[in-house]
Amino acid sequence: MRLDITRRDFLKLSGGTAAMLGLSQSWVPKIALALEQAAQRPPVVWMSFMECTGCLESFAKSVNPSTADIVLDIISLNYQENIMAAAGTQAEADLKNTLDKGGYIAIIEGAIAVGIPEAMMVAGKTSLDLVKEVTQNAAATLCVGTCAAYGGVQAMKPNPTGAKGVKDAIGIETVNVPGCPPNPAHILPTIVHYLLFNKLPDLDSDGRPLFLFEQKIHDNCERRAHFDAGRYVGEFGTPEETLQYCLYKMGCKGPETHSPCPKTLWNAKQSWCVKCGNGCIGCMEPDFWDRFEDFYQRLPNVPIPGFVGVKTSADWVGSTLVTATMAGIGIHAIASAATGRYKKHPDIPVKEVPKSKGPSEGSED
Ligand code: SF4
Ligand code: SF4
Structure with missing residues (x-):
């Protein structure tokens, strides 16, 4: 038939x-x-x-x-x-x-x-x-x-x-x-x-x-705004998880995984891994079983928009953005400080850029 x-x-x-x-x-x-x-x-x-x-x-x-x-x-x-x-x-x-x-x-x-x-x-x-x-x-x-x-x-x-x-x-x-x-x-x-x-x-x-x-999960993720703003889930069962903050600190491999999952979705276009509340485990990358062996270990040294050329981590950006927001400084100003461009703006005081303390160095909240 x-x-x-x-x-x-x-x-x-x-x-x-x-x-x-x-x-x-x-x-x-x-x-x-x-x-x-x-x-x-x-x-x-x-x-x-x-x-x-x-x-x-x-x-x-x-x-x-x-x-x-x-x-x-x-x-x-x-x-x-x-x-x-x-x-x-x-x-x-x-x-x-x-x-x-x-x-x-x-x-x-x-x-x-x-x-x-x-x-x-x-x-x-x-x-x-x-x-x-x-x-x-x-x-x-x-x-x-x-x-x-x-x-x-x-x-x-x-x-x-x-x-x-x-x-x-x-x-x-x-x-x-x-x-x-x-x-x-x-x-x-x-x-x-x-x-x-x-x-x-x-x-x-x-x-x-x-x-x-061609694009990475991270490029199209619905939680990307939280990543950029330094809002992360640090532990499951917390208000940050309820608020659906970025899962980078929970080991999400989206920043290094090429896949259109956030656009194509799964199960009759109903959902996908991050929307379900778990980070991407990188299953569409070669050698992901070895390369991303610990699914809950955060990726080291993930590039942050506006911080091109700066070896930094989401920990650093998260804490710096919170400080900056309280001080009324925008992300571009922070980026300029990080890349040394502050020196071209005499009105903005030059701050010493904190040394990156990436995940691989064992930084924890
Ligand atoms: S780290 Fe994961 S959860 Fe966070 S924005 Fe990137 S893909 Fe989304
Ligand atoms: S783990 Fe696999 S299916 Fe899930 S978001 Fe990542 S690449 Fe897509």
């Missing part, structure tokens, strides 16, 4: 996709056409390796469009072990047929066991052999989730299986839509971009589509 999206929903989806791709609404008819013709476009093979199936679980929770709409109307999902109807020899025949024809989109979920290939085997084949097999005739390889993109939790030290992301494992170009799990609102626009332009999107140095991942 084929589920049809209503024309209204279809145009809504096309409009939303245009916005996500950074295109004007004049592109909506072209996107609608690309989606309508998707059935004649490259089919999709989704292969899972070392993972927890959270990526597929996330994809399966997609709404607007629903997973059924995506699978039945927008892409032709020829092979996915968890949700395909075929099984056994029929499923294997479908897979072989698709791989032999070529020109499909290979979606990879999960890391590849490179150090000890036998650590991950399906039907007698290692993940290393299988990923080569499933990507060799692909028109494009899309890695969904941080494991397929960068190795994820499997590659966390000491990485006993020598797990790697697909690009590092077999040396092919991949488009990475990371996340633990990835957001379906990031996966679909990436596929639509390919359908629309018939080429891969421009990527950042970590293989992520620039149209989605």
Whole structure:
């Protein structure tokens, strides 16, 4: 049975996709056409390796469009072990047929066991052999989730299986839509971009589509004004938490994480991590399990707007802004003091800039 999206929903989806791709609404008819013709476009093979199936679980929770709409109307999902109807020899025949024809989109979920290939085997084949097999005739390889993109939790030290992301494992170009799990609102626009332009999107140095991942969480966070003003949650269960102040001191990794989460949101656009009250853990960054090992440890030396070139921390800015506010001095004046520009303004007394006492130096409230 084929589920049809209503024309209204279809145009809504096309409009939303245009916005996500950074295109004007004049592109909506072209996107609608690309989606309508998707059935004649490259089919999709989704292969899972070392993972927890959270990526597929996330994809399966997609709404607007629903997973059924995506699978039945927008892409032709020829092979996915968890949700395909075929099984056994029929499923294997479908897979072989698709791989032999070529020109499909290979979606990879999960890391590849490179150090000890036998650590991950399906039907007698290692993940290393299988990923080569499933990507060799692909028109494009899309890695969904941080494991397929960068190795994820499997590659966390000491990485006993020598797990790697697909690009590092077999040396092919991949488009990475990371996340633990990835957001379906990031996966679909990436596929639509390919359908629309018939080429891969421009990527950042970590293989992520620039149209989605160019900016950092911190650039679009709804608590950013609190960060800039030096208002932070220092402990859960305090009035500052109730007031939804910035979570930087609670370990938020938003200042170093490239992702559009504050804009795309999660769960039918209802919420996202910071809105739920927890800092970002940086799940869309390579090596985040090691790099951000302590999710509640604040990042050291985060740049503060207006303090360019000054090695400072939110602790310093927070306390300095409070002092400055009481003294009636604005942020630009403080910034000028910090960067030495006060010397050019004879009316403003030059203050000695306090030595930065960054988080790494163990400053605590
Ligand atoms: S540190 Fe985190 S909570 Fe604070 S503004 Fe940046 S992203 Fe938002
Ligand atoms: S806000 Fe951070 S931790 Fe949450 S999904 Fe986005 S990148 Fe991952």
